[in-house]
Amino acid sequence: MKVILFGASGMVGQGVLRECLLDHAVERILSIGRSRSLEAHPKLTEIVQPDLDNYDAIADQLVGFDACFFCLGVSSGAVDQQEYERITYGITLAAAEILARQNPQMTFVYVTGAGTDSSEKGRTFWARIKGKTENALLRLPFKAAYMFRPGFIEPLHGIRSRTKSYRLLYAVMRPLLPLFRLFLGNYMLTTEQIGRAMIKVARDGAPKPILEIQDIRALALQHSKILQ
Numbered sequence: 001m002k003v004i005l006f007g008a009s010g011m012v013g014q015g016v017l018r019e020c021l022l023d024h025a026v027e028r029i030l031s032i033g034r035s036r037s038l039e040a041h042p043k044l045t046e047i048v049q050p051d052l053d054n055y056d057a058i059a060d061q062l063v064g065f066d067a068c069f070f071c072l073g074v075s076s077g078a079v080d081q082q083e084y085e086r087i088t089y090g091i092t093l094a095a096a097e098i099l100a101r102q103n104p105q106m107t108f109v110y111v112t113g114a115g116t117d118s119s120e121k122g123r124t125f126w127a128r129i130k131g132k133t134e135n136a137l138l139r140l141p142f143k144a145a146y147m148f149r150p151g152f153i154e155p156l157h158g159i160r161s162r163t164k165s166y167r168l169l170y171a172v173m174r175p176l177l178p179l180f181r182l183f184l185g186n187y188m189l190t191t192e193q194i195g196r197a198m199i200k201v202a203r204d205g206a207p208k209p210i211l212e213i214q215d216i217r218a219l220a221l222q223h224s225k226i227l228q
């Protein structure tokens with residue numbers, strides 16, 4: 001399986017990249033982003049793309065892929081609403097539209113978030129914009145598209161968020177994580193689980209296009225059994 005990965009330098013993207021590099025079913029990974037992932041591996045090729053709104057210059061390099069794992073995004077608290085929509089909706093659709101043209105048999109997997117508003121009419125702006133993005137992706141002519149809606153994400157294997165406030169939050173919460181797993185485990189996923197679940201749906205599909213926390217956990221478990 002040949003995959004394109006967006007956002008490999010972010011926390012979720014780092015986890016997905018790690019699982020792809022370890023998984024024998026993934027033979028090639030093309031990482032696209034504004035910066036390199038700092039990984040070196042024979043399976044990995046990286047394209048530094050300063051303009052994530054336009055891919056015409058690299059269109060011929062985007063052919064022949066089976067899946068796209070889109071993990072690029074920004075916190076709603078880090079930018080204003082207009083910029084959040086430009087990044088969340090505009091950049092995502094710019095990439096997805098050209099990939100749908102270049103790879104009509106591709107499976108597109110998008111990391112959105114728990115609480116996303118599919119109606120696009122709720123009061124919370126980030127949830128509306130995420131819902132708008134999901135709906136637009138599901139209309140594109142991919143072989144399949146899946147929306148991953150994680151809640152709290154625990155980074156594993158030395159992975160760290162690039163967002164300073166998130167790093168501080170994780171540092172404060174780390175001693176409490178065993179309690180969180182015990183009492184709030186149904187609302188948590190790890191970067192490892194997200195990566196393994198993505199590979200699973202790219203290979204085998206899933207029963208529905210919108211995948212909540214429990215769905216992602218179940219898919220990750222199924223894939224872990226395959227790896228054993």
